[in-house]
Amino acid sequence: MPRRQRDVRSSSLTGRSGRLSRSRANRFKLGIAGCSLVLIAPFALELSARYKAYRIAHSNPLIVAHRAKMAEIATIKPRVWKVPNFEYLPALQIDIEWRNETYSFHTNRFGFRGEEVDVPKPERTFRIACIGGSTTAEGHNLAETYPSLLSQQLRILCDTDQVEVVNCGIAGLTTHGQVARMWALDRIGKPTNSPTYLDLKPDLIVDYAAVNDVCWQILPVWKERLDQEGGWWTRLVRASYWLRDCYGSTMAPSDREIIADLEAVTLKNFRSLLRTAKVNDVELAFCTFATPDLSRLTRTEWEHFEHDFRTFWRGEYLGLADYVRIIELFNDQLADFCKREGVPLVPVAEELSGSGDVFIDICHMTIDGRKRKAEIIARHLAPLVRKRLSEAEHTASLDIGRLDTSRGPAGGSLASLPR
Numbered sequence: 001m002p003r004r005q006r007d008v009r010s011s012s013l014t015g016r017s018g019r020l021s022r023s024r025a026n027r028f029k030l031g032i033a034g035c036s037l038v039l040i041a042p043f044a045l046e047l048s049a050r051y052k053a054y055r056i057a058h059s060n061p062l063i064v065a066h067r068a069k070m071a072e073i074a075t076i077k078p079r080v081w082k083v084p085n086f087e088y089l090p091a092l093q094i095d096i097e098w099r100n101e102t103y104s105f106h107t108n109r110f111g112f113r114g115e116e117v118d119v120p121k122p123e124r125t126f127r128i129a130c131i132g133g134s135t136t137a138e139g140h141n142l143a144e145t146y147p148s149l150l151s152q153q154l155r156i157l158c159d160t161d162q163v164e165v166v167n168c169g170i171a172g173l174t175t176h177g178q179v180a181r182m183w184a185l186d187r188i189g190k191p192t193n194s195p196t197y198l199d200l201k202p203d204l205i206v207d208y209a210a211v212n213d214v215c216w217q218i219l220p221v222w223k224e225r226l227d228q229e230g231g232w233w234t235r236l237v238r239a240s241y242w243l244r245d246c247y248g249s250t251m252a253p254s255d256r257e258i259i260a261d262l263e264a265v266t267l268k269n270f271r272s273l274l275r276t277a278k279v280n281d282v283e284l285a286f287c288t289f290a291t292p293d294l295s296r297l298t299r300t301e302w303e304h305f306e307h308d309f310r311t312f313w314r315g316e317y318l319g320l321a322d323y324v325r326i327i328e329l330f331n332d333q334l335a336d337f338c339k340r341e342g343v344p345l346v347p348v349a350e351e352l353s354g355s356g357d358v359f360i361d362i363c364h365m366t367i368d369g370r371k372r373k374a375e376i377i378a379r380h381l382a383p384l385v386r387k388r389l390s391e392a393e394h395t396a397s398l399d400i401g402r403l404d405t406s407r408g409p410a411g412g413s414l415a416s417l418p419r
Helices: 003-059 061-079 146-158 175-183 211-229 232-239 241-251 255-279 299-311 320-341 367-407
Strands: 081-083 093-098 101-106 126-132 163-169 204-208 283-287
Touching: 003 061, 003 241, 003 299, 061 081, 061 093, 061 299, 126 146, 126 175, 126 367, 146 163, 146 367, 175 211, 175 255, 204 255, 204 367, 211 232, 211 255, 211 320, 232 241, 241 320, 255 283, 255 320, 283 320, 283 367, 299 320
Parallel strands: 126 163, 126 204, 204 283
Antiparallel strands: 093 101
8 A cells, every 4th residue: 555545544543533532521521510510409409599598588578577576575475474375474564665666465363365354254244255376365455456356346246335355365375275274274284273264254265276286286296207207308308498499398298197187186175175165054166267368478478478487387398388278177177077066167267368468477467457357256256146145134034023023012022922
């Protein structure tokens, strides 16, 4: 082969070899870049999710304002408790100024928020005790609490001043605590001399409760189950902000499990309350529990409510939509319970819908929200109250008639009349 042809062939082979080497090098670099991206991307997404959570927590005006309010409330709380989240100090008077607003917290001798309650109960007075947690006790002053607003509404609807409503709400109280306060027990079930709901001699007890049971009793059980039954993926999702946002809701219990836990905790306590009320000739009415309307929330409101649920209420990996689903299941179970037991149910959740105009967080309400809540409860209870007042009036007139008959003419007894 001539030398020139050999040189051309050699040059061609060398060029082909060089191109193959460069191609392999490029593929290797792409592989390295791909592996780096796979390794780095999760860290980048996690940092982004954490920054987003930090930004929301420190720039959302609703969250910032709510945090400041909760910090102020935290300074007052130690001064109101005889037993934290169970019993207020009796005869307490606290008045503070905060951001041009006056906050008044007064308790009566029974340790319930409000004015003094006469015991024995005045004759022909129909007394209602409103029990529950902070969603019953809340209000800048006594006049802004829903029980006070309910009293005003019922007096108007029933055209009488013989209706009296007592605020027996205790912040943080669960339905287990309600049973204890009904039976004169302490938080661990031992007898105590603390005042009970029945000491007030109510004719009717109205119960508005759910969130404390869900967040302080049931959620911890679910977390414990996850710790015991979940593997590395469960622990990773709970630790990661990014995975929590993507997969947190998948770790929520099924509807069947939620219903079973509500039955074992809240509805079990409701049965106990109902049995005790019946034995003491006291009527009991339950209310469904209202939640924010997700379809009406602005982005700012959604961020605030979800942050509130995940932090203060310890929802952690669950979101706002999960909370609303749990409460909806509770309301369904409560409706079935009231139907079976034949007790009144007030559809607060069904008739009170709103967003930031009604709710200041996932469960507490603005003054307008409390007014609407009181109006709903009053409208549904007014027929029962009117009926009981009418029966009491009829009974009283019969007693007077029997008394007059026994005295006979001119006040003399029948035994002294000639036969």
